[in-house]
Amino acid sequence: xxxxxxxxxxxxxxxxxxxxxxxxxxxxxxxxxxxxxxxxxxxxxxxxxxxxxxxxxxxxxxxxxxxxxxxxxxxxxxxxxxxxxxxxxxxxxxxxxxxxxxxxxxxxxxxxxxxxxxxxxxxxxxxxxxxxxxxxxxxxxxxxxxxxxxxxxxxxxxxxxxxxxxxxxxxxxxxxxxxxxxxxxxxxxxxx
Amino acid sequence: xxxxxxxxxxxxxxxxxxxxxxxxxxxxxxxxxxxxxxxxxxxxxxxxxxxxxxxxxxxxxxxxxxxxxxxxxxxxxxxxxxxxxxxxxxxxxxxxxxxxxxxxxxxxxxxxxxxxxxxxxxxxxxxxxxxxxxxxxxxxxxxxxxxxxxxxxxxxxxxxxxxxxxxxxxxxxxxxxxxxxxxxxxxxxxxx
Numbered sequence: 432x433x434x435x436x437x438x439x440x441x442x443x444x445x446x447x448x449x450x451x452x453x454x455x456x457x458x459x460x461x462x463x464x465x466x467x468x469x470x471x472x473x474x475x476x477x478x479x480x481x482x483x484x485x486x487x488x489x490x491x492x493x494x495x496x497x498x499x500x501x502x503x504x505x506x507x508x509x510x511x512x513x514x515x516x517x518x519x520x521x522x523x524x525x526x527x528x529x530x531x532x533x534x535x536x537x538x539x540x541x542x543x544x545x546x547x548x549x550x551x552x553x554x555x556x557x558x559x560x561x562x563x564x565x566x567x568x569x570x571x572x573x574x575x576x577x578x579x580x581x582x583x584x585x586x587x588x589x590x591x592x593x594x595x596x597x598x599x600x601x602x603x604x605x606x607x608x609x610x611x612x613x614x615x616x617x618x619x620x621x622x623x
Numbered sequence: 624x625x626x627x628x629x630x631x632x633x634x635x636x637x638x639x640x641x642x643x644x645x646x647x648x649x650x651x652x653x654x655x656x657x658x659x660x661x662x663x664x665x666x667x668x669x670x671x672x673x674x675x676x677x678x679x680x681x682x683x684x685x686x687x688x689x690x691x692x693x694x695x696x697x698x699x700x701x702x703x704x705x706x707x708x709x710x711x712x713x714x715x716x717x718x719x720x721x722x723x724x725x726x727x728x729x730x731x732x733x734x735x736x737x738x739x740x741x742x743x744x745x746x747x748x749x750x751x752x753x754x755x756x757x758x759x760x761x762x763x764x765x766x767x768x769x770x771x772x773x774x775x776x777x778x779x780x781x782x783x784x785x786x787x788x789x790x791x792x793x794x795x796x797x798x799x800x801x802x803x804x805x806x807x808x809x810x811x812x813x814x815x
Contacts, residue, residue, distance in 0.1 A: 460700045460736040461685075463693035490681035490701065493653075497686050501655035508652045509682065544652040 470498025561592030662690025739767030753784030
């Protein structure tokens, strides 16, 4: 997606070989027009899938997922992150390990808003090791629903998340795929 | 705003005299069409104000604020909540007391994304005691910018947030104003 890649080149900040900061348009300041285009791109790529719900995770997933849900004309559910161990009967809870924060947290979705028999499109801002997306997928399947696909704004293709998700049988569509962040440069996977 | 009030009547859950749960369309599951209408309503009510930035707070503020920012064609910044005491030179940080959680937390915005001389529209999902909105307003003013106005999706008018914000000189526009939650019933402030 050209508009997104241009923005990454112009405003992304490479911090070491593994971290790309995109706080200026995705994770802290948000570019609404770019989010609309991102939502439209997800809706096109998953048009075939017949999703009837979009699921994401707070907070940075909400903007792109909302625009995808708006375009697909389906509801959005955002999972809550919680670091305390909390068990509640009316929640689906899955542990998720964050490699960035070196910390295990929990992801929770109310059972009321994830009934069985749904076809759920998972959207997230970043794909690195795939832990968050796999946690959301487990929640969808524990609820007796199906993962329609996984849409990612920025994939760090040099980490193993994409492989883990596709090996688990999920179709992953990433709008920007980054092959390398070496020497402070962003190299996209499709050679652009 | 009729669409919003209808949704509150149909799906809101009154828990005691002070708590209204709107998890089904605002705080956990999100209704994208309603959020679009909410964004349009904010844009209309603040059209005169010439805001050049929308500021909200994660997570539930993001959806309505994104749609307002999209409509106004300005960037969105969402403040981060943090419970740990963290001081960083490049952040504006304000303490905010949550009456619901009986807990002090901190609200943080990067200095990079809140330059001086801006005209900032603050958007939040709920107005109760006004602590979050006041914290955001202090951050805007500490940055040398101006509060263009404060837009609230649901105001609990029986609590003192509206009074505190207007006494501090801010113009507040709430799309639904709730006068009472007594006896499990939602009574709107405009008598509807």
